[in-house]
Ligand code: SF4
C-alpha cells in the first residue's frame with residue numbers, strides 16, 4: 011500500500027488551507043483563489059522547471075512553520091518555495107511584499123517600449139495588468155532604452171525583443187513540447203536576449219505555442235498581427251479533427267470572419283492543450299471548425315467588454331467609421347505601419363531618451 015503524502019497547513023493573507031507536502035506557496039495560494047494568488051510572469055503550471063526568473067511572485071513568510079516559527083529573513087519567490095506545516099505568508103497583506111513588487115515592476119519597465127497602442131498583446135498583456143496594479147505613474151529612468159537588431163524567426167512568429175522580459179517560458183516550451191532545442195537566451199545580464207541558434211527559423215509543428223505562453227507582446231502571430239484589437243473579437247471554443255494535436259482551440263471572430271486561432275487557456279491564463287501550427291495558422295475559416303460555445307472570459311478582462319450578440323460570432327458589430335462620418339465611407343484608410351513606422355528600428359519609441367512627451371510625436 012502506498013504511503014499517503016502528509017498534509018501541510020499554510021495560511022496566506024489570513025486564509026488557511028491544507029495542501030500535500032511539496033506544494034509551493036504559489037500553488038497553495040492558487041488553490042485558495044485569485045484574491046490571494048501572487049502574480050506570476052515566469053512560472054507556468056503546464057511546463058516543468060519554470061519560475062524563479064521574474065520575482066513578481068515574491069511574498070513575505072512571517073512564520074516559517076510550527077516547528078520553527080521564526081520568519082524568513084528575506085522575501086521569497088513563492089513559485090519556488092515549498093510550504094511547511096504551520097507556515098504563515100503575507101502576499102497582498104504584506105507591505106514589504108507589495109513594495110518589493112512595485113520595485114520589480116519598475117525594473118521590468120525600465121527598458122520596455124511605449125508600444126501598447128500598437129502592440130498586439132494589449133488587452134491581454136500580463137505586464138499591462140501588473141503595471142496597472144503595481145506600477146508608478148512616472149519613470150525614474152533617465153538612460154536610453156535598450157534596442158536590438160531585428161531578428162527574423164520565420165514565417166509565422168514575430169519577435170519584438172525590446173518587449174521581452176526574459177521569463178524563459180518560450181525557451182522551456184520549445185525544449186519540452188517540440189522535443190528539440192529551437193531557441194534560447196543568448197548572452198547574460200543586461201545583454202541577454204532571445205535568439206535562434208545560427209538564425210535558424212522556428213519551424214517545428216508545435217512552435218506556435220510560444221506565442222500563447224509569452225506573457226507580453228514579444229512573440230506575436232504574424233498571421234494576426236495588426237489585423238484587429240483583441241477587445242473587438244469574440245472568442246469561441248471550437249474543435250476540429252486534427253491528426254497532429256487535440257484540435258481543441260479558441261477561434262476569435264469579428265463578425266463572421268476568423269481573425270486568429272489560439273490554444274484554450276485556464277483561469278491562470280495557462281494553455282490547457284497545446285495546438286499545432288496547422289490549426290493555429292492555417293485554419294482560419296468557419297468551415298474548418300466545429301463551434302462548441304462562447305469562451306468563458308475572466309471578468310476582469312477587457313475582452314469581456316465585447317459582449318456576444320445573437321448568433322454568436324456571426325453578427326457583425328457596428329463599425330464606427332460610418333457612424334461618426336454620418337453614413338459615409340472613409341475615402342482613405344491608412345495602415346498604421348505605413349504611417350507611423352513605430353516599430354521600425356530607426357523610429358522605435360524605445361529609443362527616446364527618457365519618458366516620451368508630445369514633442370516626440372510631432373513629426
Ligand atoms: S507587451 Fe505590449 S501591451 Fe504589454 S506592456 Fe508591452 S507594449 Fe504594452
Ligand code: SF4
Pocket residue numbers: 173174175176177178179180181204223224225226228229
Ligand atoms: S519572448 Fe516572451 S516568453 Fe520568451 S522569454 Fe521573452 S517574454 Fe518570455
Ligand code: FES
Pocket residue numbers: 049050051052053061062063064065066067068087088089090
Ligand atoms: S513567477 Fe515566481 S519568480 Fe517568476
